[in-house]
Amino acid sequence: MRKKKKILVVEDEAHLAKGLKFNLEREGYDIVVVDNGQRALDALAKDNFDLVILDLMLPKLGGLEVARQIRAGDIRFPILMLSAKSTDKDREIGLEAGADDYLTKPFHLPELLLRVKGILRRWEWYRQPVLDHEKFHFDSMWIDFSTGQARGQSGEFYLTTKEAQVMKLLVGKKGAVVSREELLEKVWGYDPDTETRTVDNFVARLRKYFEKKPQKPEFIVTVREKGYQFIAKDSA
16 A cells, blocks of 8 residues: 655644645645644654645744755755745745745645645655766766765855756766756646746756856757757766
8 A cells, every 4th residue: 555645734824724734635645734843843853754835934933944954954855835925036035945846825725736746746756866876976076966965166065956856857867868848847847838948047057067168068968959968977
């Protein structure tokens, strides 16, 4: 029998927390609810969860700080952030703090359920080993996919969750062309037909990390009208 996915809901609005618990349990998830940030960190330290649904505005310890502390301990753990703040800047701050996705209140229940399903599906994919080992070496650089730590042209640093996911997909299919549509679907969970510059912006950032001349890339190469190709070999 397949084990239920366990989700931690961190929400101080009692009626909303109750509704989330009821509807997520109807979908077959095992749900634990806490009402402040410190209790969230305590619960995560004591038990194994597959996802946290995290309200931004919380008593005692805010959602942004909770997300940062989670991300400091696990570069890959899935976080869905909920907030009444709806500006692009608010969303950017939430994602930079470590959220995998950001949903504005009030939200439609079907959308939340789809976001949860998508994040868990991507989490399962990301947990699969990229190779037979997690640390990939190329040229004089490396990426540790278990921690997100990397060495680029300017020294050691940490990739963000999305940066690590993009590199994992490219490295895992090294030598093959990876389309923008596949990157959007697996890393962001977007409909593959979505028109967006998101992928191109992330690739440009990764090239600054790993390419000697980002405008003339050697490793992360554009294949016109098709996508991107990672062509370096593992040098370990």
